[in-house]
Amino acid sequence: MPASGVRNIGMMTTSEIAMASVSSSVVRGPLLRIQNVAKSFGKNIVLRNISLDVAEGEFLTILGESGSGKTTLLRIIAGFETASGGEVWMGEERLDQQPPYRRRVNTVFQSYALFPHLTVEQNVAYGLRVAKRPEVEIASRVKEALDKVKMSAYAKSKPSKISGGQQQRVALARALVNRPRLLLLDEPLSALDANLRRQMQVELKSLQREVGISFIFVTHDQEEAMVMSDRIALLRSGELEQVATPREIYGRPATAYVAQFIGHTNLLKGQVQAGKVRSGPFTWSAALPDGPALFSLRPESLHLASQENAASGSVRISGKVRHQAFHGATELIRVECADGLILVVRIPGSAGALDNVELEFFPGDAVVVRESAERI
Amino acid sequence: MELLVSEGKSVSGSRWLLLHAAVVFAFLYLPIAVLIIYSFNGDGVGGFPPHHLTFDWYRILFADGPIWDSVLNSLQVALAAMVISLAFGVPAALALERAQFPGKALFRRLVLLPLILPGIITGLSLLMLFNVAGTKLSLLTIILGHGTALISVATTEVFAGLQKVDRAQEEASLDLGANYWQTFWRITVPNLKLPIIGAALLIFTLSMDEIAVSFFLIGRDNTLPLEIWGRLRRGITPEINAVSTIIFVFSLVAILLWYRLRVRGEGGSEIGLEIAEVADPV
Amino acid sequence: MFSRAYKAAVTLPPLVWITVFLLAPYLLLFCYSFWSVSSEQTIVHSWNLANYNELVRVDVYWKTLLRSMWIAARVTMFSLLLGYPLAYFLSFYAGKKKNLFYQFVIIPLWVSYLVRAYAWKTILGSDGVLNTLLQYAHLTKHPLEFLLYSPFAVVLTLTHIYTPFAFLPIYAALEHIPRNLVEASHDLGATRGQTFWKVILPLSIPGVVAGATFAFVLSLGDFLAPLLLGGPSGIMISNIVVSLFGAAYNWPLGAAVSLCMLLLVVSLLFFSERLEKKWSFS
Numbered sequence: 045m046p047a048s049g050v051r052n053i054g055m056m057t058t059s060e061i062a063m064a065s066v067s068s069s070v071v072r073g074p075l076l077r078i079q080n081v082a083k084s085f086g087k088n089i090v091l092r093n094i095s096l097d098v099a100e101g102e103f104l105t106i107l108g109e110s111g112s113g114k115t116t117l118l119r120i121i122a123g124f125e126t127a128s129g130g131e132v133w134m135g136e137e138r139l140d141q142q143p144p145y146r147r148r149v150n151t152v153f154q155s156y157a158l159f160p161h162l163t164v165e166q167n168v169a170y171g172l173r174v175a176k177r178p179e180v181e182i183a184s185r186v187k188e189a190l191d192k193v194k195m196s197a198y199a200k201s202k203p204s205k206i207s208g209g210q211q212q213r214v215a216l217a218r219a220l221v222n223r224p225r226l227l228l229l230d231e232p233l234s235a236l237d238a239n240l241r242r243q244m245q246v247e248l249k250s251l252q253r254e255v256g257i258s259f260i261f262v263t264h265d266q267e268e269a270m271v272m273s274d275r276i277a278l279l280r281s282g283e284l285e286q287v288a289t290p291r292e293i294y295g296r297p298a299t300a301y302v303a304q305f306i307g308h309t310n311l312l313k314g315q316v317q318a319g320k321v322r323s324g325p326f327t328w329s330a331a332l333p334d335g336p337a338l339f340s341l342r343p344e345s346l347h348l349a350s351q352e353n354a355a356s357g358s359v360r361i362s363g364k365v366r367h368q369a370f371h372g373a374t375e376l377i378r379v380e381c382a383d384g385l386i387l388v389v390r391i392p393g394s395a396g397a398l399d400n401v402e403l404e405f406f407p408g409d410a411v412v413v414r415e416s417a418e419r420i
Numbered sequence: 421m422e423l424l425v426s427e428g429k430s431v432s433g434s435r436w437l438l439l440h441a442a443v444v445f446a447f448l449y450l451p452i453a454v455l456i457i458y459s460f461n462g463d464g465v466g467g468f469p470p471h472h473l474t475f476d477w478y479r480i481l482f483a484d485g486p487i488w489d490s491v492l493n494s495l496q497v498a499l500a501a502m503v504i505s506l507a508f509g510v511p512a513a514l515a516l517e518r519a520q521f522p523g524k525a526l527f528r529r530l531v532l533l534p535l536i537l538p539g540i541i542t543g544l545s546l547l548m549l550f551n552v553a554g555t556k557l558s559l560l561t562i563i564l565g566h567g568t569a570l571i572s573v574a575t576t577e578v579f580a581g582l583q584k585v586d587r588a589q590e591e592a593s594l595d596l597g598a599n600y601w602q603t604f605w606r607i608t609v610p611n612l613k614l615p616i617i618g619a620a621l622l623i624f625t626l627s628m629d630e631i632a633v634s635f636f637l638i639g640r641d642n643t644l645p646l647e648i649w650g651r652l653r654r655g656i657t658p659e660i661n662a663v664s665t666i667i668f669v670f671s672l673v674a675i676l677l678w679y680r681l682r683v684r685g686e687g688g689s690e691i692g693l694e695i696a697e698v699a700d701p702v
Numbered sequence: 703m704f705s706r707a708y709k710a711a712v713t714l715p716p717l718v719w720i721t722v723f724l725l726a727p728y729l730l731l732f733c734y735s736f737w738s739v740s741s742e743q744t745i746v747h748s749w750n751l752a753n754y755n756e757l758v759r760v761d762v763y764w765k766t767l768l769r770s771m772w773i774a775a776r777v778t779m780f781s782l783l784l785g786y787p788l789a790y791f792l793s794f795y796a797g798k799k800k801n802l803f804y805q806f807v808i809i810p811l812w813v814s815y816l817v818r819a820y821a822w823k824t825i826l827g828s829d830g831v832l833n834t835l836l837q838y839a840h841l842t843k844h845p846l847e848f849l850l851y852s853p854f855a856v857v858l859t860l861t862h863i864y865t866p867f868a869f870l871p872i873y874a875a876l877e878h879i880p881r882n883l884v885e886a887s888h889d890l891g892a893t894r895g896q897t898f899w900k901v902i903l904p905l906s907i908p909g910v911v912a913g914a915t916f917a918f919v920l921s922l923g924d925f926l927a928p929l930l931l932g933g934p935s936g937i938m939i940s941n942i943v944v945s946l947f948g949a950a951y952n953w954p955l956g957a958a959v960s961l962c963m964l965l966l967v968v969s970l971l972f973f974s975e976r977l978e979k980k981w982s983f984s
Contacts, residue, residue, distance in 0.1 A: 433895070
C-alpha cells in the first residue's frame, strides 16, 4: 500500500505537488472527501447524494436506524461496494476506483471477522504478512499493537477461545497495526453487554486520541454517538439529515426527525403572526417570519412551576400527570394539558407521585425545526 | 435431544421404532455379513451353512496379479478424478455463489446433473464425444469421465460450505491488504477445509466403486469394479469376497480416522453428512 | 465486493470444462438419436425420426421402460418405508447414540455396490442362505425358485442399495426441524402422534421428496442388478441401452432410448424441485 502512494507522487506534476503541499500545510484539506455518492441495489435506492468530509484525526459517527444506509456508506469507503454515482477522495487520491486492498483504510467489522483458523497473533500479523514486511518488523509491530489493546497475554490463543470484548480488542489491533489513515468501525460494540460497552466506548475514544487516526464509527445508538464523537452525521433513509457536533445536534436539531432521534423531545406545531407564536394552548413571542412553524422543546426545558414564584417571561400551562417513569436521577412524566396536548417533561428524581401540575418553559428553548420530508 | 419419556403410549411407539430400526439394520448388514463369512468358506460361494473355514482365498488373492493391477488402476483413476473434480468443482461453487452470468441456471443444472442422472447416460455420451474426437479409450478417458461426473459432488459440498462461511472474513482479508489470490489461499480455502476434505474423500470413494461410466469408457486396463464384474460373469470365486472384505476393512479405518478428524475440528459433526448435503439440492 | 477478474477466474474454467465434457456430449447424444446405422455398420448422418418411430412401434422398448418404472416405484416405496421411520427414530429417539447409529447407516455405502448385489445372489440362490434355511426349518420342501432371477430379486437388491440414499435427505430434513417447534406443539397440548402428523411430517416433506427422487431415478437407471439377479423377466431399460451400444451395435437407437430416459429424469427432477419448494417454509 505505501508503494502505491509513492507511485502516485511520482506521477504528479510539479504544480500538483506544489498544490498538494499548499493544501496540506496551509489549508489542511479534509482527509476524506465524499462527493455526491449514491447507491442503489436494482430499484432499491439505498443512498442518495451523500457529501461529507472527514478531517485528519477526527472521530466522526454515522448515526442512523437500521436500513438508513449507514453500513452501505461505510462499505463504499472500505471498497466492498461500488457506488452507483459520486466520488470518494483521500487527499489527492481517488479512492473509489481502488480495490479494497489498495486503500489505506482498515475496518473493524461488526462481527469482528477474526480468522478462526489463525491465532490472535497471526490475525494481527495478517496485513503485514501479505504486505511482505520483514518478519522482525512484523514481530515488533504485532507486539506493540497487542500491548496497546492489552491482549499480549492471549497472543497464541485462537479467536474462539477468547471473550467478545477481547475479540473486539484483537480486531482493533489487527486494523491499527497496518497504520491506516482512516479506521472504519461498523457497530463494533453492538455485540457487547451494556457495562463492557460503556467501558469500551471510553477506551476506544482515548485510543483514537492516542493514535491520532481518523475514525468513522457507525452506530444506531444515539447515546453512544453523543458520548464518543467529534461530529455526528445523521443518516435517514439514505440521505444526510444533519452533520454537526453532538452539542449542536442536540441543542439545535435541524429537523423534526433529528430532534426526535437524538434524545426525547416535544414537537409543537405553531403559527407565527406578527412576532407572536400560537401553538395549541400556548402563546409566546418570537422574532420569526409569519407562517406555520414547528418547534422542538426538550423535556428538560419544561419545569414544574409553583404558583408563587413565576419566572418572568416564561410560558405556563397546567395539566394532569398521566404517566410517571422513574429513571434514577431524573423522572420522565407525561402530562396531559388543555386541547389534549401531551407533553413529556424531565424533572429531578424522587419528586413523589404527582397529579395536577403547573409547567413552564422559556420561549428561547423552543427551537424551530424543519418538517422532515416523507421518505421511505 | 432426549425425548424418551414415560408416557405409556409413546414408549410402546418408540419400541416399534426401535424394532423397525433393528430390522432395517439387519437388512443393510446381511449381505455384508454373508460376504465376509463366505470369504473364509472352503467350499466356495454356494451352499449353506459354510464349511471348512480357510484363508485360502486370501492366499490366492495375494498371488493374483490382475486384481492388484486393477486396484492400482482404480487408485490412479480415483486420485486423478479427485484432482480434476476439485480443480473445477471448487471454482464452480464460487461462481455459483458469487458471480452472475448469462446461462448461470443452465450451468448449475448441467454441473449437478451427473449426480442424479443414471451413470450410463453420462458414460455413453462421453463415449460418443471421444469417438467423434478420435480419442483412444484408456484409463485417461475413465479419469476424464469420473472427473467430470464428480465435479457435481465437489460443487454441492463446497457450495453448502460457502454458505456457512462469514463473508466478512474475506472482506477483512481484502481490507487488510491481501489481494484476491492471497485471500483465496489464506482465508477462503482454510475456511472450506472440511467441505473440501469431505468432498475429496467422497469423490475418491465414489470413483473407486464407479461402474456405469467406466463401463463405456474402458480401454485395455481394468479398474477394480470392472475386473470384479468380468469375473462375476465368468463364474465367481470367494476371492472376490476376500478382496471386498479387505476394502471394507480399509474403508472402516478411513471412516474412523475421518470421524476423529472432524470431531476434533468441528466439535462433533457427523461423517457422511456430506452425502446428505449432496442429496440436498442446491 | 468481488472484482470482475475474480468472477471471471472462478467462472470460466469450470464453464469451459462443463461445456466440453458435459454439454457437448449431451448434445451429441441428441444428434445421434436422429441418425442411423448403415448395413456396413457406419453411422449415417442423415436426420430422421426413424429411431423414435421404432421406439413407438416395437413394444419391447416401451414395455421395458414401463417395467423399469414399476420396479423403480416399488424400490422407492420400500426405501421410504424403511428409511423414514429409521430417520425419525434416529433424529428424535436415539438420544446420544444418534451419531453412532447414523454411521451404521452410512457404512454399507463403502462396500462395493457390485459385491453387495452379488452377496444377495448368494443369499437368494437355490442352494443359497435363504432357501437352505427355509428347507431346514421345513417351511418348504423344494428351493423357492422365484427368489432369484426375478423382478423380486431386483427390487430387493435395489431397495437394499438405495435405502441409505432415501434415508439421508430425510434425516437431514428432520435434523433441521427446530426442536422448540416440537416443544411448542407439546406445550399446546398435542400428543406425540399428533405432533408427528401435524408438525414433523409436513416439515420433513422436502427431505422425503429428495430421498424419493434419488431412489427412483437411481434405480430406474440401474443395469447391474438386473444382469446379476434379474433373469429374463427382470431386464430393465438400461440393459437395452447397454446391448444397443454393445453387441447390437446400434448407437443411434441406443441414443434415442437414452434421450427418452434423460428427458424422463429431467422432468422428474423438475417436478420434485417444484414439490420441494412448495413444502419448504424457510
